[in-house]
Amino acid sequence: MATTLAKADGAETVEHAARIEHVSKSFAGPAGQQLVLDDITLDVAPGEFVTLLGASGCGKSTLLNLVAGLDDPSSGSITTDGRPALMFQEHALFPWLTAGKNIELALKLGGVAKADRRGRAEELLELVRLTGSYDKRVHELSGGMRQRVALARALAQDARLLLMDEPFAALDAITRDVLHDELTRIWEETGLSVLFVTHNVREAVRLAQRVILLSSRPGRIAREWTVGIPQPRRIEDAPVAELSLEITEVLRGEIRRHGQH
């Protein structure tokens, strides 16, 4: 379901990659219904890179799952430009398949003809800089390489919106840094829209055009920042560090207000 604008020539221009309108979500808990997300309204524009930032347990993954269509909001509505692709902290690759075959499976599910799959998988491996790794098994790959394959597999779905839930959280700092560069490059090359969940403030500022801060219990949009720092950014750049400090102060205030940690 895409939100579209009709153009004069009859073609349609997509206005939003994702539109989240007044979304609330409650779960049944031991003490009755627990309100996890409260009245979230947020648009992701086509080609935009947005990070959702917040303390542990504030509802970031819940919101991402709703956008992915894995669960339904208790109230409000969500529309996306086509079916989004998903990438998680755990690579979730099939260990009995090679890197290439993992990607080909996604291509197959997406209806790509058998004859075209191998070539497309090789192209995707090249895009994530794993040329020559087609025949590697998952256990032969490092953590960073596995996440590259997981990214290639997500890209194989040919979605216009990529949803990422802390995809680099389990990696060491250096590997994470390299993958930030790769993701920025791939985002620029493909024109994809990205909604990226993290609790790492610097990561949020390093990657995003817009950072959305969620408060906790219930999760509400506390503040948002437009990040005007030109890419490629480095996590240690002074403007990245300065904005991260400002956001961290607001995040600390949110955590104190809710009596967590």
Ligand SMILES: Nc1ncnc2c1ncn2[C@@H]1O[C@H](COP(=O)(O)OP(=O)(O)OP(=O)(O)O)[C@@H](O)[C@H]1O
């Ligand atoms: N299926 C569910 N049933 C009941 N409660 C749930 C369910 N899914 C999430 N919750 C609750 O919703 C709240 C938000 O969880 P969520 O995983 O979305 O937070 P998060 O911000 O992604 O946290 P983290 O950064 O630790 O992953 C938590 O209190 C969690 O226990």
